[in-house]
Amino acid sequence: MIRKSISGVLVLVLCATSLIAQSVDRVFANINSIYDEQNPVLSPDGQTLYFTRSHHPGNVGGVIDKGDIWYSTLMVDHQWSTPKNAKNLNNKEWNGVIGFSKDGSIMYLHNHYTESNGIVRTQGIAKVTKQGGGWSSPKDINIPYYKNLSDNFGGYISKDEKVLVMSLESYGTKGGEDLYIMLKKENGTWGEPRNLGSTINTPFQEFSPFLSDDGKILYFSSNGLGGKGSSDIFMSERLDDSWRSWSTPSPLDHVNTKGREKYYRTYENFALYSSTINSDGYSDLKIYTEKPVDSLMKVAEPTEQLDTVVQIVEVEKETIEAAPNAITVYGKVLDADTKMHIAAIVTVERKGNYKKEVPAADDNGYYSLSIPAAGTYEIRIDAPGYISKRESLDVYTNEMKLVEVNYTLQPISVGTTVKLENVLFQQSTSNILESSYEELDLVIDLMKQNPSMKIRLEGHTDNRGLPKHNLRLSKKRAEAVEQYLIKHGISSKRVSGKGYGGSKPIADNDDPEKRKLNRRVEFTIVKE
Template identity: 70%
Template structure:
């Protein structure tokens, strides 16, 4: 008994540390691991960041496994959520497809019906969910639960539908071939009671079923039970038995069995509603394995000519990083484009929807232009000089300014011949970027502002800064931007942003900026 006590105490301590960033005063339920075990998805209710705000009954959130075997601070999986109740059903065995509870086809901003949907893993994260057609699907309950089998051919669902024995019952849906599914079939009265059955999980053998119920007695308001399928009818089951090692006087839901451990949710010792729990008789470091990130490099250089991409021999490096909002520091959906200065290489990639990261391979030496575009944000471009063929990884993180009235952007790469308003050729790429932003946002208006340092005659500096503003405006008009959308003023040296006494800092005062005056 003493050994058991210390084992339970150790597990509780490990469990608390494992989920320290996940369990909150909100309701955390329906934990599902990605096939590689590195990302934990779960449903969180009534959080302000949910698609429907604090009234939202549940959004999908995710957390990544960190080197110390704890889970990272969760983030909302925005692309997988709508204002309905959202949860992960499971994955294809290779992790390329995620199956979801709910339908995503909306009419007047309201989901027409519950159901099942799926999304595909893309370079930039998950694709937009697509509804799956299941004949005669109906769910009168506010929520549903379930899982998909490892082979992707069986769905077990907790719904209130045709032929229900009580409230929510467990049904099976079998795949007929391709993307065709049969109609839901009730598992029968051995499994289903006159009360509620929740969150069914079908083990890898496609015969062992775990589920929660409040209609079979047990230790608390809702306990986990297990039963075995006795033939191929899907209605002949062994008498369900309580999984006593996890059941408490509280409410246990969402039990899922993995190799050497199970995860589920419970209201016992929680921070508010349900918290995520783990059950295992092994040390955590023996079952939770942090995988080293794989860096996949191209076997050559991809050359883009006339819109066609060709692979040629040569070394490559991986450029990676994260794109964030400069104010909130949240990751954003963006497109990162890298192009060689000689225009013989061009490649673009979207940031991952679930964490804002991007990565792509480029030739291992050369000078490149990096451009970052995101809807609702000021685009950015920078020069990347890969000076050695020995480099394998280059990290480049970016922060973008949102397009909003009052936002000021310093055009650092717009330069002029000394003491003149003649724009240097190296400035055109940045000015072209400004023109692109204004074309993408046709209602946006800007005010150009020219500045100098404080050397020389103040009146001359003010006149020079005004002429430089006029030169920039003239260039933007030539690029197709209406002059009605641009105003400007020269300030001379009256608004320094750096110390004019320091020769190195003084040059920062010689600048052209624009401020958004209308979105």
């Protein structure tokens, strides 16, 4: 009787273990591929998984790209969706997510993004902030004496954004890569990297570090501490506040194999990591848990907020339907040079009583949103790396249910010239009309988001009147715009102005309708 009871329990345990294993295997069925998947990082709300994929033809640098950030969303069946390339977060360097602020509004990224002649010449980390349904352009963060000679990347930032631990081959490195700590000072700047010491770092490689929420437990990968395979995951306890006194690292035998394990991160009741075991030679994403996966990852319940923040991200033109008692506006946002679609945020506003944002589709789709009634709306289009645009949309009838409106944005690059179509002046004067302020504010936003950018303002007139008077008027108008920008926080060193009179027409001066196109103010980017 006793033997039968033990046998029955054993069978139940084995069945339960088998079911959990099968459930674990299917979690990443849509993600793991013949390519290299690594560095899994879960968003604070648990609904989006970011990871780095290497050598994929869809990467920014193609199949030779060392790694782009991709993302996937949690579906109702507790699997992750087919991943997409997070295009605006990637360049030709190795790109990966380090971590998030506690509320998820800020995401920290590996490497710098500011390019000179198409090459990223500085190292470090960068951050992006939530903007509508997407992320802002990456902004480089300065860390003194930051250097990494290794092609292996890995790091973690604490939720309070005050502690950064990274794997670097840098000053004082004992082997291939060592682990370093960087602490944020009271003034908001970062201190220089400090080696974690010889208990953690060996003459071999230590990389992909992660800290527990309380900052006491360090998880990392190493091939210099023994283990089962080419690199294993270890844990160590911090013994004091010096960040150099640690307990002897112990291996995580429940996840280590003969393969290469790294990028281990713990979450409530489970951990994510990558491993080459039972894969195609490259890394696959893995999950470790002792509980049923379906009980761990819960899809967010729909909320009333969905009524005001449109969630349509990817639709085909044929599937767009008119909403009842409303007008549906749809279309694409295109790169002005390549005519390819780009990921953007389209904001529709009617002063005083209506405002709505919607992400333009980033994968061959259309943006689509419903506006409640006929009227005049202001449309603003924003995309990281592009010059924002603001236009009016006049809808005169409720009978027209579908309205297609496509937009083009100019990429930010030296030599790009932008016509300020809605910047107007009182006739024959340099007095800026109040209706021009919104467009000028877009220029101010652009320059604040790109603090190294410099522009040259250019004033133009048609050819009527005395050339000398036209030249003087065009110069004064450029100066008036320059003063507006300076008054609103843009350094005078970043703005210059010049008047050309009627010497550079863009339309026929003999045609009364076309002539007015020559009366314009433009700016040209002279430095990014």
